[in-house]
Amino acid sequence: MSTNLELVTLPEAARITGKTPHNIRDYLQRQRIGKYNHQGELIERARSGELRVSLKELQTFLSMIEQGIDKHHQAGLHPELGFHQVSESQRTKHVHRLHPYLGKFIPQLVEWFLSRYFKPNQVILDPFMGSGTTLVQGNEMKMHTIGIEISPFNCLIAQVKTQPYDLPKVSAEILEIEQHLTEFSKSLATPTKKLEQFKKKLLADCQSDYLNTWFAPNALLEMWYYRHLIPGYQYQDLLRVLLSRAVRSSRLVPHYDLATPKQSLPVGQPYWCRKHQRYCTPIDNCQSKIHAYSADTVRRLMEFDSLRSNRMVKIFQGDSRQVNLKRELVNTPLANRLIDGVFTSPPYVGQIDYHDQHRYAYELFGFPRQDSLEVGPKKRGKSKLAQQEYVEGIAEVFQNVLPWIKPKGKILVVANDRFQLYPDIAKLSGLTIVEQFQRAVTKRTEQGDDPYQETIFLMMKKN
């Protein structure tokens, strides 16, 4: 067998060896099998873009395990923090999947740390709140939570996840608006003069080139129709998030690329789908996604409702380097209370543009964008200068919030510190790194296939 022929994708390797693709990603992450060939070069990905491994190397490794001559866990990686047994549905349980979000950590990671370092009724801050995972999990564990986040759409997702609902009313609203949409969709099949006039009027204020490019004509009409119905309901923010989720799935983007679209042109004809391993047809409507997510949303809200506590959840949209927590909390039950600790995951240097990943929602609703205030965005890259700006930006956030945190408060920060910036960040912020936990990241909420390693820094204020 030539060297090239021996390279297989993870699903192929899984099929041949009787393991799962997750197992193999895990072996890669733990460096039990290599990402490099005999020449020391990075193994080329398959044409489809999927990671590949050497089948021979994998089989040798598996036979070593069978003979008991291999140590499964590479020294240094915390055995409990891989969460290898946690299924996809558990990682995205209840409200955590009301809307996808690239860069989320899993609730099980939050739970592990909150249960060890904090108690019910304490106050936890997440100054890089994202979609609110810390807030949801903290609330479930009877803790008060505060989140700060620069992206207005992320704040909307977190708000919708954490607010209490009148569930019968929510169900009725979601069902009714969906019924209106279904009738409208049906009417599109029989064009009339009246319908044509209505369509023209409906789309008159859809000025977005992005929306006009990335959706099939009927999908655009349906989403715009749903959008125009929202002001007639009580739970408008929830309906906006539900619609955004459907719109995300209705883009003319290949299924395997929905999280980070790479193509510059909409997909126009059936294509080979890496995700589903078959030919998929570009979606021509939005209604089917609304239908799927309507029932799913109600089910998720009901599930969280049975777990949630009545502790405070406060969300502030703004730049964590600037937000004045004392002033923001003044008229709330959390005023005059110091915060017990932080659990957060700042952006990784040059990895994600957090506003841009939800571009469809910004274009759909016209929310104001504050991209330029993101710390460490992808568009700034990973250069030395970008790293320096990142260090200063993250340190400014800690300097800004530390005065409101108890002297012995625990600051837990989840980071992929491949550039080893956190010692400098800690120093600049007036923090001491007390402990570091290393964890293998093979299972994320948004499936990517590049395994990596994360560090959770436990820090405390310097005396």
Ligand SMILES: C[S@@+](CC[C@H](N)C(=O)[O-])C[C@H]1O[C@@H](n2cnc3c(N)ncnc32)[C@H](O)[C@@H]1O
């Ligand atoms: C890694 S994500 C956090 C994800 C979160 N843990 C979750 O599970 O959803 C980092 C977040 O920091 C936000 N962010 C970046 N710069 C910020 C700033 N200056 N102030 C507040 N938030 C910021 C980004 O918009 C992004 O949502």
